Amino acid sequence: MKPIQRFFWLFLAGLASLWLATNNTQWTALSGVFAWRNELTQLSGVIGIGVMSVAMVLAVRPVWFESALGGLDKMYRLHKWLGIGALVLAAAHWLLANAPKWAVGWGWLARPERGARPVIPVDEIVRQFFSSQRGLAESLGEWAFYAAVLLLVLALIKRFPYRHFLKVHHLLALVYLVLAFHSAILLKFDAWGSPLGVVLALLLLAGSVSSVLVLLGQPAKRRQMGGVVTRVAHQPALQVLQVEVAVHGAWPGHAAGQFAYLTLHKDEGAHPYSIASSWRGDGRLTFLIKALGDYTATLADSVQVNDAVTVEGPYGRFDFNSTHRRQIWVSGGIGITPFVARMKSLAQSPQAMPVDLFHSTTVLDTDIIDTMTRDAAAARVKLHVLHSAQQGRLDAAHIAAQVPDWQAADVWFCGPAQLGQALKAGLAAMGLPATRFHQELFEMR
Numbered sequence: 001m002k003p004i005q006r007f008f009w010l011f012l013a014g015l016a017s018l019w020l021a022t023n024n025t026q027w028t029a030l031s032g033v034f035a036w037r038n039e040l041t042q043l044s045g046v047i048g049i050g051v052m053s054v055a056m057v058l059a060v061r062p063v064w065f066e067s068a069l070g071g072l073d074k075m076y077r078l079h080k081w082l083g084i085g086a087l088v089l090a091a092a093h094w095l096l097a098n099a100p101k102w103a104v105g106w107g108w109l110a111r112p113e114r115g116a117r118p119v120i121p122v123d124e125i126v127r128q129f130f131s132s133q134r135g136l137a138e139s140l141g142e143w144a145f146y147a148a149v150l151l152l153v154l155a156l157i158k159r160f161p162y163r164h165f166l167k168v169h170h171l172l173a174l175v176y177l178v179l180a181f182h183s184a185i186l187l188k189f190d191a192w193g194s195p196l197g198v199v200l201a202l203l204l205l206a207g208s209v210s211s212v213l214v215l216l217g218q219p220a221k222r223r224q225m226g227g228v229v230t231r232v233a234h235q236p237a238l239q240v241l242q243v244e245v246a247v248h249g250a251w252p253g254h255a256a257g258q259f260a261y262l263t264l265h266k267d268e269g270a271h272p273y274s275i276a277s278s279w280r281g282d283g284r285l286t287f288l289i290k291a292l293g294d295y296t297a298t299l300a301d302s303v304q305v306n307d308a309v310t311v312e313g314p315y316g317r318f319d320f321n322s323t324h325r326r327q328i329w330v331s332g333g334i335g336i337t338p339f340v341a342r343m344k345s346l347a348q349s350p351q352a353m354p355v356d357l358f359h360s361t362t363v364l365d366t367d368i369i370d371t372m373t374r375d376a377a378a379a380r381v382k383l384h385v386l387h388s389a390q391q392g393r394l395d396a397a398h399i400a401a402q403v404p405d406w407q408a409a410d411v412w413f414c415g416p417a418q419l420g421q422a423l424k425a426g427l428a429a430m431g432l433p434a435t436r437f438h439q440e441l442f443e444m445r
Contacts, residue, residue: 003069004078012085015050015199019043022196033100034112041096042188046200048089049183053207055082056176060210060219061315071317072259072272073441087152094145133185141182148175162295166269173211180204180211220261224312225249229264230284234300237365239291240334241299242276247283247311254279256342257320257412257440260313262287264303268295270312274337274414274440278345285311290334318440322353322410328403329357329381330394330423332415336372338440339414346379355381356403360394360419362387394419396426407431414440 023039030036058065058079061072069075103109120128151172154160160168184204191197213219231244245262254260254275261270277286291297318338320327329339336359343357357376364387376383384402386394400406411427413420424437 004074008081012047015047018196019046022191022194033109037096037100044089044093045183048086048093050203051082052086052176053203055079056207056210060213066317072315077441083152090145090148127189130185130189137182137185140178144175144178163268170214173214176207176211180208220312224310227309227311229305229307229309232303232305237363241289243287243303245285245309251283254314255319256345257318257338258314258316260311263310276337276340278341288337324408324410326354326409328409328411330413332360332419335415343375343379343381350380357381358384358399360386360388396423396430410436412438
């Protein structure tokens, strides 16, 4: 199981188990729909706000999670799963709270008789406060649920423009703060003195701090620094823009295969791009930007030398670290970027490990191929270029035929997701363990 899958399911199971262990309800004594509804509403609320809390923490890009989850790209995949999980749990929570009331109105259920509310001693000030806020928490929580559903659905619609997505998605931080208040007030008061209460308090605190940072526009502020564009080169045949940047500040350095968030225009916000240059300690970075959307298609006309930029990073664990005796690199289209950086790094510090690079492209640009050939020769990398229109789609059988001892290799892939999935499945069918196929999940939404 992948680390992000393991974390997702273990986190859900852990919160559910903690709630069950803490809850002193006599399950055999529960009678009627409303009794079960009260318990399941609490359970769905606890897990739902816990999931949202972790999603908010991941939104500020904490680098200390990268090692455990395999990089920021994996963290954002987990963030997306958590968002979908939060949407499902919130919907279930809302239905559990409302469906029985609807059933009463339709005459399907009888409304249970309510006894007198327990009297709270005057000296229990905190309990009295929580009790007095229940009505407000319920009302705010319902409206926050509607807002969360709308914002989460918009986040999942990839046709929704990225610049609008960023602005709208930040509103989820405000929604989270309302739902955190809702959850804190409506949790059974006695649960706050239990292990569940301690864990939930920590999650709510971490999520709330993260939400405030997002609302203030401060996520990962310490990893951001200004810079200036020093060179722009357009490769029209490939629809790729090469942007070189000089960073103003103490850039911490980066490893080949890492990426950074680059803000070229403030109204558009930051976009993640792989770094195509090796680190030389001079504060200079090179990015290769493919025209894949409305915004990136305009950059060739809108980015100029001396433009001010903001760079944040570096991020990622696509680092080529390996314990095996050879490596196979596979790229498709703009996925060549991390391998360009790695070849430049190897040209400075050669290694004895044999490496084969397979690059699949739909457009043959002789100048670009000549440059790749020179970089590969300097890095002692064996280059295989496949023009898909002439040689067909790259597959596992082709790689195995070109690299006889491929079973001894780690495979590093960056390119179209469908190509990566097909290669991974093909190589796995031929005996390659899944843990030796490394893939960048470069989808941040």
